Amino acid sequence: MNKLLSFSLYDVGNSVFPMIVIAALTSSYFVNNVVDDPQYGTALWQFTIGVTGIIVALIMPYIGKIADSRANGKIFYLRLFSILCIIFIGCFYLIKPSTNYIYYGLLFLLLSGITYEISNSFYNSTLKNCYPSDLTLGSGIGFGSGFIGGVVIFFLILSLLIIPEKNIFNLNKENFDHIRFVHLILAFWFLLFAFPLLFFSNINNVAEKYTNRTFLEIKSLVWKDKLSNTGRFLLARLFYVDGLVIITTTIGIFGTSVMGLSIQQILILGLQANISGAIGCYLFGYLIKDDKLAIIITLTVVIFLILLISINTNQTMFMVYVVTATFFTGPLQSSSRVVMANLTDDNRQGFSFGIFTLSGKITAFLGPILAAALTFLISQRVGFGFSIVLLSLGLFLMIGVSYNNVKSKT
Numbered sequence: 322m323n324k325l326l327s328f329s330l331y332d333v334g335n336s337v338f339p340m341i342v343i344a345a346l347t348s349s350y351f352v353n354n355v356v357d358d359p360q361y362g363t364a365l366w367q368f369t370i371g372v373t374g375i376i377v378a379l380i381m382p383y384i385g386k387i388a389d390s391r392a393n394g395k396i397f398y399l400r401l402f403s404i405l406c407i408i409f410i411g412c413f414y415l416i417k418p419s420t421n422y423i424y425y426g427l428l429f430l431l432l433s434g435i436t437y438e439i440s441n442s443f444y445n446s447t448l449k450n451c452y453p454s455d456l457t458l459g460s461g462i463g464f465g466s467g468f469i470g471g472v473v474i475f476f477l478i479l480s481l482l483i484i485p486e487k488n489i490f491n492l493n494k495e496n497f498d499h500i501r502f503v504h505l506i507l508a509f510w511f512l513l514f515a516f517p518l519l520f521f522s523n524i525n526n527v528a529e530k531y532t533n534r535t536f537l538e539i540k541s542l543v544w545k546d547k548l549s550n551t552g553r554f555l556l557a558r559l560f561y562v563d564g565l566v567i568i569t570t571t572i573g574i575f576g577t578s579v580m581g582l583s584i585q586q587i588l589i590l591g592l593q594a595n596i597s598g599a600i601g602c603y604l605f606g607y608l609i610k611d612d613k614l615a616i617i618i619t620l621t622v623v624i625f626l627i628l629l630i631s632i633n634t635n636q637t638m639f640m641v642y643v644v645t646a647t648f649f650t651g652p653l654q655s656s657s658r659v660v661m662a663n664l665t666d667d668n669r670q671g672f673s674f675g676i677f678t679l680s681g682k683i684t685a686f687l688g689p690i691l692a693a694a695l696t697f698l699i700s701q702r703v704g705f706g707f708s709i710v711l712l713s714l715g716l717f718l719m720i721g722v723s724y725n726n727v728k729s730k731t
Contacts, residue, residue: 325459327518331444332463333470334514335403337507338410338437340471342430343370345573345591346478347413349584350500351426352574354418359578363571363701367693369427370570373434381442388443395443400519402440403511409433411508418497445658447518460662461606464655468602468647471595474510475588478503483585500584554722558657561620561715564708565650567692568627571705572643575630579701580639590640597644598651605652612656612663613724619653620716622646624709631706660724 341347348366356362388394409432416426448460482488482499492498576582576590609615626646633639696704 324522325462327522328447328459329463329466330514331518332467334511335406335437335441335444336467336471337474337510338406338433339569340591340595341474341478341503341507342410342413342433344569345475345587346500346503346584347430348570349573349577349587350418350497351416351430353577354497354500355416355420355422355426357420359574360696360701363574363578363704364693364697365423365427366430366574367567367570367696367704368690369430370434370566371690371693373431373438374566376431376435377438381439384439385442385446395446396519396522399440399443399447402436402443403515403519406433406436406440407508407511407515409436410511411505413504414501416501444518445661447522448658448662458606460655460659461602461652464651465599465602465606468595468597468599468651470510470514472592472599474507475592475595478506479585479588479592483588550723553718554660554724557715557718557722559715560711560718561653564627564711564715565654567705567708567711568646568650571692571701575701575705576639576643579705580636582636582639590643593640593644594647598647601648602651602655606655609652612659613719613722615652615656616660616719617716619649619656620712620719622649623653624712624716627706627709627712631702631709660722663724 352359352362352366356365384398388398391397409429412429412433413426416422416429448463482490482492482503488494488499490499490502492502573587573591576587577584582590605615605619609618623646626642626649630639630642630646633642692704692707694704695707
């Protein structure tokens with residue numbers, strides 16, 4: 322099977338975790354129906370996301386280095402952690418709408434979050450293997466395909482389980498059985514579309530000699546007498562990803578508990594946002610080949626839109642702002658992984674994307690935890706709006722990064 326097709330299909334599969342589990346359905350269900358206290362539930366959700374970030378930050382560089390030291394290590398660990406993530410997503414089916422299930426829900430959130438982040442890091446590291454001739458276009462197609470997949474799965478969930486009075490499987494809506502059953506569909510969906518990349522893509526990597534000097538190698542990558550160019554990019558990404566984590570982990574909760582949207586409306590919003598995100602990824606991938614410029618443009622627009630969302634009180638405008646913001650957040654993430662791929666050696670992509678993941682997670686606990694504190698002490702609007710500070714710091718640092726879009730060689 323064509324490697325770019327396999328790469329894109331994997332994004333179709335794994336995108337259900339950030340889009341539906343984290344951003345839309347599961348988070349809203351947990352906060353409003355399991356915890357039954359939106360403010361306290363939001364704080365618990367954000368805190369667990371923060372703990373996930375700490376764990377991933379501590380272990381990912383080492384796992385990436387081990388993968389590079391083993392022939393075909395990238396695909397082995399991609400398979401392992403993808404399958405584990407699929408299992409833990411399915412486990413959300415066990416979470417009933419009762420406070421007795423709060424800590425089980427948080428446990429599955431923690432485990433699925435860790436395995437998703439690790440598998441996604443190895444997935445990102447396959448970009449050069451799958452489409453070396455034009456990383457910007459290849460990454461854009463991958464992210465765009467993920468959004469298209471999101472459109473399809475949102476539509477299926479809505480039409481089969483959420484909207485009909487009597488759903489196709491005759492599940493009890495009063496006990497939220499239809500919401501719980503969604504997670505079994507998500508697990509199957511992830512497995513179905515990940516299968517080609519995991520088992521038929523023929524992705525190989527030459528074994529690099531393993532040295533027990535991971536910390537020193539991290540230091541040499543980001544600091545050479547002063548902060549290196551790669552280090553500056555990773556620091557910029559550290560801040561703006563922290564901001565994105567707050568947005569993506571709480572936008573569904575914000576919509577239901579602050580703006581008063583129903584879960585059905587949140588899913589419809591998710592469908593619309595995915596269409597917008599797909600268009601953004603494809604357009605930026607084809608038209609803007611300067612990935613640094615793409616990051617600066619998208620960050621600037623997203624900061625403005627998050628400000629509007631934070632102060633807005635109108636449901637319709639909330640949905641318009643979210644759909645517009647998604648048009649830019651997809652290209653922001655797509656361009657980020659292209660910059661990292663171009664800044665690092667081909668044979669060290671596992672380790673390099675381990676550091677890439679580290680940069681997004683080493684302080685990722687601070688964003689959600691500070692947002693959780695602000696939410697608990699002041700309001701959900703203030704907690705959500707705190708993302709603007711982190712996005713702005715990332716933008717400021719990104720402007721100083723020296724970068725030329727160099728197409729990687731096979």
